[in-house]
Amino acid sequence: MPLYKTITVNEETSLAIWKVEETEEKLWEKVKLTSHCQTRFNGMKSELHRKAFLSIRHLLAEYGYEDADLIYDENGKPHLKDGNFISITHSHNFTGIIISTTEHVGIDIEMQRDKILRIAHKFTPFEEYKTLANTAAVVRKLTIVWGAKESLYKIYGHKGLSFLEHINVKDFLFDAQKTTAQITFKGNLSHYKIKFLEFEAFTCVYATRDKELN
Ligand SMILES: CC(C)(COP(=O)(O)OP(=O)(O)OC[C@H]1O[C@@H](n2cnc3c(N)ncnc32)[C@H](O)[C@@H]1OP(=O)(O)O)[C@@H](O)C(=O)NCCC(=O)NCCS
Structure with missing residues (x-):
């Protein structure tokens, strides 16, 4: 299973981890990137990085979000348009997000x-x-x-x-x-x-x- 683990931190906060095992082609399924993210994606030389980036979009989908729901500020910090809080990480073949409805979070x-x-x-x-x-x-x-x-x-x-x-x-x-x-x-x-x-x-x-x- 690509969705590796989910953890309920508390009533308002939970996280999900993806183990990237799919091909890049498979990871494109059901993913649509904003022009900002598509430009970033096009600049990624490493396949590992591209796959990690796409897998994050699958983790977002687990919470009912898509790429267009993410906004990056001038420091590169991601925010959710609906006001909920998010943090994102990737390391080799593992990626993760943490989302909270009430508080700032980091992962x-x-x-x-x-x-x-x-x-x-x-x-x-x-x-x-x-x-x-x-x-x-x-x-x-x-x-x-x-x-x-x-x-x-x-x-x-x-x-x-x-x-x-x-x-x-x-x-x-x-x-x-x-x-x-x-x-x-x-x-x-x-x-x-x-x-x-x-x-x-x-x-x-x-x-x-x-x-x-x-
Ligand atoms: C920005 C930083 C936190 C990213 O961490 P990382 O371990 O390199 O990479 P990760 O994969 O875990 O995290 C990357 C994600 O962090 C998020 N991010 C980037 N800049 C961010 C910021 N300013 N604030 C919060 N989140 C940020 C993004 O979501 C990014 O992924 P995405 O662009 O694909 O969505 C890191 O590069 C950094 O600048 N750290 C502080 C540097 C420092 O002071 N080091 C001291 C060494 S002694």
Whole structure:
């Protein structure tokens, strides 16, 4: 099944993940792009990217939306015309969207890769990870923290937000599959709930505002 997973986050928010296994031709079925998106699509050199882009339109259809219901702002952030909130992610053959009727949301899917060890110091205080049992566990944890920060960046949408300086993800246990995070930016403090899941060496993280604390 190309629709890989759906999760009900709460009454107002849910997400869906697609595993891209179809041909590009198959993915075109029932998809109509706006001229803006068609132009973007025409510029995509990688077949993987084109297929991911089309699969997002199938995920939209799961929620009764089509490409024309999406509007991108000048920063590339997607919005839904009906006022509901959306966030979009793609990583290799997995893609995902999260939609909420009431709150800003962010989602990120990342492949778990050792490469993250080399850039960890740019986005998180690396000392915190030294107690973990092995490199695989460090890669898993860093990927979750990175995904949390990407999700929050997608919610916040401000240029200049530093992953290292402005976003703090609270330490967590893998089994909890959740944590919290804070953004401190330009004198404002905001709180978020983070949840994550891992599958087939990928990590999906999603973020919502913590209504009790904000
Ligand atoms: C924009 C950004 C969040 C995209 O994340 P990514 O992991 O590269 O790619 P993903 O596939 O997960 O997400 C891409 C989607 O994000 C969405 N997006 C793009 N810009 C966005 C923005 N400013 N705000 C919210 N969402 C955005 C789009 O929907 C896009 O997919 P689409 O154009 O096909 O619809 C990312 O490139 C970025 O700029 N991150 C911040 C950079 C940064 O500060 N890094 C610090 C490193 S220490």
